[in-house]
Amino acid sequence: MPVPASVQSLLQTRNVAYDLATTPFNDDDRRLIWHDQHLRNMSAAKSLILQDGQGRVQVIISADRLLDLKAVNRQLGRELQATSLEDIRKFCDSHQLDSIPALPKLAGLQTLVDKSLMDRNELLLDSGSEEQLVRIDRSEFEQILEGATLCDISVPLAPLEVDDLNTSDQDQILGAVRNFTQLRVKQRLEETLELPPLSDTAQRIIKLRVNPNADISDLAQIVETDPSLAAQVVSWAASPYYSAPGKIKSIHDAIVRVLGFDMVLNLSLGLSLGKTMTIPKEGPHGTLPYWQQAVFMAATIEGLVTAIPRDHRPSFGMAYLCGLLHNFGYLILAEVFPPYFHAYCEMADANPHVTHQAIERHLVGVTREQLASTLMSLWSMPEEVVVGLRHQNNPNFQGEYSQYAKLIFVAQRLLHQHNIGHGPKLEIPQSVFDDLHLDPEKAQQTVQNILESSDDLKHIAHELSPKH
The missing domain is CATH 1.10.3210.10 (Hypothetical protein af1432)
Structure with missing residues (x-):
């Protein structure tokens, strides 16, 4: 969709000069680049909503940085946490938005703006539409910061995404x-x-995996010795997802009629490890x-x-x-x-x-x-x-x-x-x-x-x- 009417109105009311940067298409399948990825690629500003018992706070950071929640709470002396995804969706739906626009004082909220954004001569902002970003000069952005707090509340993502393969x-x-x-x-x-410690069931299944002579009865015997695991495997096989004819009465049934030896072996191992x-x-x-x-x-x-x-x-x-x-x-x-x-x-x-x-x-x-x-x-x-x-x-x-x-x-x-x-x-x-x-x-x-x-x-x- 184009830039939402509420965002256009807000920019015009604040007399902000801006233009639009259209989201490009992916060369592979001609679909719009995913919004999260495009914001990150362009180092665009994004908006996050936090809340506690005192109410909500808006935070604006660059999409290629990690919000430091502790730094935000130190700054405000509060115990803010993320607003639920359900509440964010309700907010976006009620204002006909795809996402939260990166405009300070949105809906009158107290706003923190990360200082790193002010190092740029020109800023790209999440417009609330997945199809376009708002492009404005730093001087224009400064105009709309009145009442917002500039502070250090983020760290660069790039160093945190490096997988150190030189150290074991x-x-x-x-x-x-x-x-x-x-x-x-x-x-x-x-x-x-x-x-x-690894459960006895898991240890026995791991040994069974490498036994070339293992058969259905060996696997069924191991799983049946763990009543909780047996119930889970039977429930899995009896699920409507597999549409098995008739009632699944045993592990042997689950193996032979529905899931097969290999799947039950791996399923049992995965479930037994998960319970560890x-x-x-x-x-x-x-x-x-x-x-x-x-x-x-x-x-x-x-x-x-x-x-x-x-x-x-x-x-x-x-x-x-x-x-x-x-x-x-x-x-x-x-x-x-x-x-x-x-x-x-x-x-x-x-x-x-x-x-x-x-x-x-x-x-x-x-x-x-x-x-x-x-x-x-x-x-x-x-x-x-x-x-x-x-x-x-x-x-x-x-x-x-x-x-x-x-x-x-x-x-x-x-x-x-x-x-x-x-x-x-x-x-x-x-x-x-x-x-x-x-x-x-x-x-x-x-x-x-x-x-x-x-x-x-x-x-x-x-x-x-x-x-x-």
């Missing part, structure tokens, strides 16, 4: 633990992180959103693998397991760094335009992907999973098993583009599709199929999430 993940993780606990680092990573860690049960960062994301990712990756020509397909089972475990590092963050996990949740809510890796490097010094892949390696998990989890955010990774990492990358970005999961909407480079031998149109169709089955998948996730 173990050294980086140990360094982060050392920095935050001030304890002498123990010799073994498992001891240092004080992680709960604990995170808050309630809220937008609790167990239900975690399992919803895991289920949607596993199903999406399952569909993407199907869309790849048979000669180039990776292992279905491994790809599915990677999807189920792709966010396992999130559980580790909650288990190992509880105070920083809480800070992460607040920062993530306040920075919806920023990837989680940048926030984690800012707060902890390492990312969830580094934690997860290191732990998977220590637990003797398949190398496909170790590599897939570690490099899932690196579209240029070309090492062995890179297909698994790129499948996670594609699935996650596709789901974000449809508002599933937490993170900015970003493009998928054509080179990633090429490396996977995956047709972008077939990938989009896969996600459409997932969206049509979203109620069924949410039901599965609800059954996986602890109730009490």
Whole structure:
């Protein structure tokens, strides 16, 4: 849509001279570049809304910077947090906006403006439309700052997005633990992180994976010894998503009639590992959103693998397991760094335009992907999973098993583009599709199929999430 009428009226009322910068089309598919990505590419100013018991505050920063929530609260002496996405959508819908315009004093809100914006002779601002940005001179921007507060409330994103491959993940993780606990680092990573031991069920399934003579009865026996896991697997197989004829009465039924040996093996392993860690049960960062994301990712990756020509397909089972475990590092963050996990949740809510890796490097010094892949390696998990989890955010990774990492990358970005999961909407480079031998149109169709089955998948996730 063009620049919203309310924004045009506001600019005219304040007698601001401006022009418009139209969002270009992507060369690959002639679609508009994703708004989050275009704002970032152009270092445009974006607006964020925070709130506490005293009311709401508007914050304007550059889209290529991370909002430092603690700096905002120090500046104002408050305990502000991000306004919920539902309330932001209601605000945008009521004013016929695609996004919150980066104009100070919007709707009369108290406004903080990051000082770094004033280093520019010309500024691009989010106009509230995904099709156009507002371009104004700094002098014009200064005119509309009356009543707003200029302060240092952000840090550059670029250094936080650099993946240090010259230092081992173990050294980086140990360094982060050392920095935050001030304890002498123990010799073994498992001891240092004080992680709960791998469950007996998970250990038995890992051993079963490498047993060439393993059969259905061996797997069913292991799963049936864990009543909670058995109930989850049967519930998964009985879900409307699989439309299995008749009632699923046992693990044997689930394996033979619906899911197959490979999927039940990997599903059971993923579920048993997930129960190893604990995170808050309630809220937008609790167990239900975690399992919803895991289920949607596993199903999406399952569909993407199907869309790849048979000669180039990776292992279905491994790809599915990677999807189920792709966010396992999130559980580790909650288990190992509880105070920083809480800070992460607040920062993530306040920075919806920023990837989680940048926030984690800012707060902890390492990312969830580094934690997860290191732990998977220590637990003797398949190398496909170790590599897939570690490099899932690196579209240029070309090492062995890179297909698994790129499948996670594609699935996650596709789901974000449809508002599933937490993170900015970003493009998928054509080179990633090429490396996977995956047709972008077939990938989009896969996600459409997932969206049509979203109620069924949410039901599965609800059954996986602890109730009490």
